Amino acid sequence: MAELKTPVKGISRRSFLKTTAAVAGTAAVAGTTTVALAANDGTADVDEHEVVCVCGCNCQGNCSMVATVREGKMVNIRSNENLPYPSYERICMRGFSHANRMYDFNRVLYPMKRKTWSLEEPHVENRGTDEWERLSWDEAIQLVADTLTYNTENYGVRSNCVLVSAGNSFAAYGGLIAGLGFANAFGFQGLDVCLDYGDLVGIGEVTGSGWDFNQRNMAGDYRYAKTILIWDTNPPNSQPHSWHFCMEAKDAGANLVVIDPTYTIAAQQATKWVPIKPGTDPALGMAMLNAIIDNEWYDLDFMREKTCAPLLVREDNGHFLRATDFDEAGPAELPEYPFFGTLLLQGVKAGKVPTLEETAHYVVWDADKNAWGLINEVANPAMEGSFEVNGVKVTTAWSLFKEHMAACTPEWAEGITEVPADTIVELARMYAQDAPSTIYAGYHLYDNCEEMGMTWACLAALTGNIGKRGASIGHLGKSKPTINMAGLAFPAGLSGLNDELPWLHLPEVLETGKLKGEDFPVRLLYNIGANPVGSYAAQKKTIEEVLPQIPCIVTNDMEFSETCEYSDIVLPCAHYFEYDWIQASSHTPFLYMANKVADPIGEAKEDVEIFRAIAERMDNEAAKAFYAKSNEEMMRMVVDTEKGEPLGINLDNLKEKGVLADRDENWIHWEEQRWPTLSGRLEFYVENPGARIDIGKPIDKEFYHMPTYHTPFEAYDESEQHDKYPLYHYCERTRWHLHTQYNHAPVLRELDPEPYLRMNPVDAEARGIVEGDYVEAYNDRGHCVCKAKFDMGVRPGMVSSPKGWHRGAYVAGSYQELTCDHLNVLHMNTSFDDTLVEVRKYEGEVK
Ligand code: SF4
Numbered sequence: 001m002a003e004l005k006t007p008v009k010g011i012s013r014r015s016f017l018k019t020t021a022a023v024a025g026t027a028a029v030a031g032t033t034t035v036a037l038a039a040n041d042g043t044a045d046v047d048e049h050e051v052v053c054v055c056g057c058n059c060q061g062n063c064s065m066v067a068t069v070r071e072g073k074m075v076n077i078r079s080n081e082n083l084p085y086p087s088y089e090r091i092c093m094r095g096f097s098h099a100n101r102m103y104d105f106n107r108v109l110y111p112m113k114r115k116t117w118s119l120e121e122p123h124v125e126n127r128g129t130d131e132w133e134r135l136s137w138d139e140a141i142q143l144v145a146d147t148l149t150y151n152t153e154n155y156g157v158r159s160n161c162v163l164v165s166a167g168n169s170f171a172a173y174g175g176l177i178a179g180l181g182f183a184n185a186f187g188f189q190g191l192d193v194c195l196d197y198g199d200l201v202g203i204g205e206v207t208g209s210g211w212d213f214n215q216r217n218m219a220g221d222y223r224y225a226k227t228i229l230i231w232d233t234n235p236p237n238s239q240p241h242s243w244h245f246c247m248e249a250k251d252a253g254a255n256l257v258v259i260d261p262t263y264t265i266a267a268q269q270a271t272k273w274v275p276i277k278p279g280t281d282p283a284l285g286m287a288m289l290n291a292i293i294d295n296e297w298y299d300l301d302f303m304r305e306k307t308c309a310p311l312l313v314r315e316d317n318g319h320f321l322r323a324t325d326f327d328e329a330g331p332a333e334l335p336e337y338p339f340f341g342t343l344l345l346q347g348v349k350a351g352k353v354p355t356l357e358e359t360a361h362y363v364v365w366d367a368d369k370n371a372w373g374l375i376n377e378v379a380n381p382a383m384e385g386s387f388e389v390n391g392v393k394v395t396t397a398w399s400l401f402k403e404h405m406a407a408c409t410p411e412w413a414e415g416i417t418e419v420p421a422d423t424i425v426e427l428a429r430m431y432a433q434d435a436p437s438t439i440y441a442g443y444h445l446y447d448n449c450e451e452m453g454m455t456w457a458c459l460a461a462l463t464g465n466i467g468k469r470g471a472s473i474g475h476l477g478k479s480k481p482t483i484n485m486a487g488l489a490f491p492a493g494l495s496g497l498n499d500e501l502p503w504l505h506l507p508e509v510l511e512t513g514k515l516k517g518e519d520f521p522v523r524l525l526y527n528i529g530a531n532p533v534g535s536y537a538a539q540k541k542t543i544e545e546v547l548p549q550i551p552c553i554v555t556n557d558m559e560f561s562e563t564c565e566y567s568d569i570v571l572p573c574a575h576y577f578e579y580d581w582i583q584a585s586s587h588t589p590f591l592y593m594a595n596k597v598a599d600p601i602g603e604a605k606e607d608v609e610i611f612r613a614i615a616e617r618m619d620n621e622a623a624k625a626f627y628a629k630s631n632e633e634m635m636r637m638v639v640d641t642e643k644g645e646p647l648g649i650n651l652d653n654l655k656e657k658g659v660l661a662d663r664d665e666n667w668i669h670w671e672e673q674r675w676p677t678l679s680g681r682l683e684f685y686v687e688n689p690g691a692r693i694d695i696g697k698p699i700d701k702e703f704y705h706m707p708t709y710h711t712p713f714e715a716y717d718e719s720e721q722h723d724k725y726p727l728y729h730y731c732e733r734t735r736w737h738l739h740t741q742y743n744h745a746p747v748l749r750e751l752d753p754e755p756y757l758r759m760n761p762v763d764a765e766a767r768g769i770v771e772g773d774y775v776e777a778y779n780d781r782g783h784c785v786c787k788a789k790f791d792m793g794v795r796p797g798m799v800s801s802p803k804g805w806h807r808g809a810y811v812a813g814s815y816q817e818l819t820c821d822h823l824n825v826l827h828m829n830t831s832f833d834d835t836l837v838e839v840r841k842y843e844g845e846v847k
Contacts, residue, residue, distance in 0.1 A: 063080075107560075166529055176528075286709055313685060580593075714831075757786055785810055
């Protein structure tokens with residue numbers, strides 16, 4: 001019998017701030033109990049022991065930890081001092097707060113259904129206001145299985161859409177990967193999150209790594225750089241576990257340069273801060289390329305041997321000339337870049353670097369013989385010039401690139417970026433000549449993000465700052481080569497997520513009922529550790545226009561997120577300290593056994609257990625067979641691989657040691673200096689650019705061959721919106737949140753009690769705002785009301801909101817109501833910072 005419950009009733013907008021203040025210094029067990037964090041003084045006869053575990057959130061620091069468990073409850077946490085490489089021993093304030101997070105009042109304790117929802121009559125209009133009724137696990141699983149089955153039979157299996165993210169855990173076994181496996185096992189439609197991929201697409205076009213995060217050297221290698229450009233990121237907040245390597249480089253005399261419109265913590269600790277006009281960074285990078293070319297600071301030998309510079313580009317179709325073009329069948333059809341799609345998880349596909357033999361058909365111009373020849377046979381290929389080969393007009397890629405970049409002068413960029421031309425030239429010199437150089441890339445969250453990534457990769461390609469000690473670009477080190485993540489994420493023989501539906505395209509699909517011209521009904525949205533209401537742009541539109549078009553929303557989460565609030569069925573997930581799992585993301589050179597610390601609270605279950613129970617109720621033999629494996633068998637499938645065995649990597653060893661090193665602590669990516677492009681070289685000229693995901697919309701291929709500046713979508717002075725909304729709105733990552741997680745931990749809220757809007761006093765005074773006033777930021781998409789915080793480190797003309805705060809923490813609205821959900825058909829990345837707003841003093845009541 002279902003019992004009526006409203007588990008977070010009474011926790012109204014902003015009231016949770018008071019609640020957390022009241023329990024500051026303790027960890028509140030959802031419901032009634034509290035656990036003191038004070039050390040046991042030894043006088044009480046208590047059961048206390050320690051467990052080695054891992055922080056499983058997707059900052060991907062994977063800090064190894066030791067948890068203290070007292071009377072079955074986790075009461076304390078510290079970093080693990082027994083690591084194979086001590087330089088990776090770290091923990092941050094978020095990590096210290098896990099005892100709070102585990103026993104947070106906002107944990108989901110048991111399966112729930114919205115009272116007026118049913119498969120037959122979903123009453124979507126009641127979402128957000130309905131009461132909740134408690135279900136048994138048996139009732140909940142049957143309801144979900146029945147809905148999935150009904151949709152499959154009546155609308156097709158892909159009417160069940162699955163959105164997977166890292167809210168429950170970012171892991172090799174468990175959480176996010178398990179969610180992908182669930183979608184694949186049944187062949188449900190995967191939804192692409194459209195987060196953080198934009199500049200990866202650009203880097204991936206040049207390096208052939210696709211839209212993969214795993215492009216740079218291991219963080220420890222940063223210590224060997226002589227110049228580090230911290231660009232579009234603030235690692236002391238977002239990736240504190242890596243920042244100390246940058247500081248070590250600085251202490252050893254390196255240039256540590258921060259390029260950011262605001263005076264971040266990283267900027268405060270750098271040797272140089274380059275304040276740049278928001279959204280214009282690609283122009284700065286292009287002008288640096290121009291200066292490198294103009295001053296001949298490029299590495300011609302590297303370019304000749306390792307890049308596409310000497311390859312000949314056909315005038316007729318823009319592709320590289322291959323000897324095979326002259327075969328009877330003519331030029332072969334080429335895949336579009338970035339062509340590796342979901343390579344992060346498909347492992348095997350990702351590493352495909354062609355051999356010299358496989359690339360022997362590329363044609364160059366032999367400068368000694370003044371005739372064409374094959375790349376592997378010509379000792380002195382011409383680097384520049386136009387030629388004719390068998391009637392085909394061609395030009396070297398290097399000539400095209402030089403010509404293309406000629407207009408991007410430092411003076412041109414100064415007019416766009418407001419960075420002085422001589423500063424741009426000095427940055428270019430520093431990067432090219434004070435080498436080895438590393439670009440610690442963040443996420444350029446503007447519509448021109450793809451060209452940002454491409455520009456970073458071109459800087460590395462022209463100067464040889466890649467594949468070497470102290471020289472790399474990108475976000476994270478390479479994902480683990482020894483383990484079989486694909487085994488869990490893409491169950492063998494079952495369907496894949498290759499044909500993904502981008503979240504940003506979902507509104508159009510719902511509106512038209514079509515995807516790529518075909519009928520496409522969306523009947524169910526299953527969020528697995530995903531919080532699209534809280535984390536995605538244009539929140540008001542999501543709540544009021546997108547979600548109401550979907551009859552059923554199911555969410556697996558450990559916390560009662562904003563998305564849970566707008567769901568119909570909520571299933572409680574275990575915190576990653578409540579079950580055994582394996583961590584293996586790419587920021588550290590380790591694999592971890594993440595041991596269970598304590599029993600799940602309430603009736604929470606780990607994701608895999610939930611999927612296994614659903615599979616038992618579904619008519620899908622292949623999925624049933626996959627989920628017939630025990631957790632132990634699944635973990636063995638991931639860890640016990642042929643590649644790992646010679647290195648002593650297997651589950652038994654992992655269980656015994658807790659942490660295993662799987663590579664050198666300063667590991668260099670692409671050290672062999674061959675890349676997974678078609679030519680095996682860095683291709684700063686992209687012969688066949690394509691969209692990240694094919695949704696049937698064409699892109700302008702001519703535009704994307706080489707980096708070409710275009711303004712952001714909305715956030716630029718000449719945009720239509722600018723007269724009405726003159727302030728650039730930026731979302732900053734803080735050290736107190738990880739996306740929308742860690743919202744309620746009392747120890748964090750003591751230090752960071754409520755959301756705010758940072759603004760320059762000049763802009764505030766012009767609007768009659770004094771420090772501490774509550775203000776309303778607004779645009780056509782929505783508004784948010786919070787405190788104003790004056791900060792001279794924020795450029796006049798822009799304001800900045802901390803990311804991650806839940807809606808309930810604002811007096812009204814949310815910063816995510818302001819953000820831009822424009823779909824760029826090439827990169828399909830959310831341009832969160834491509835947003836304009838106006839701000840006024842808030843005259844309403846603040847409760
Ligand atoms: S949030 Fe990141 S840096 Fe902090 S403890 Fe967890 S993994 Fe480490």
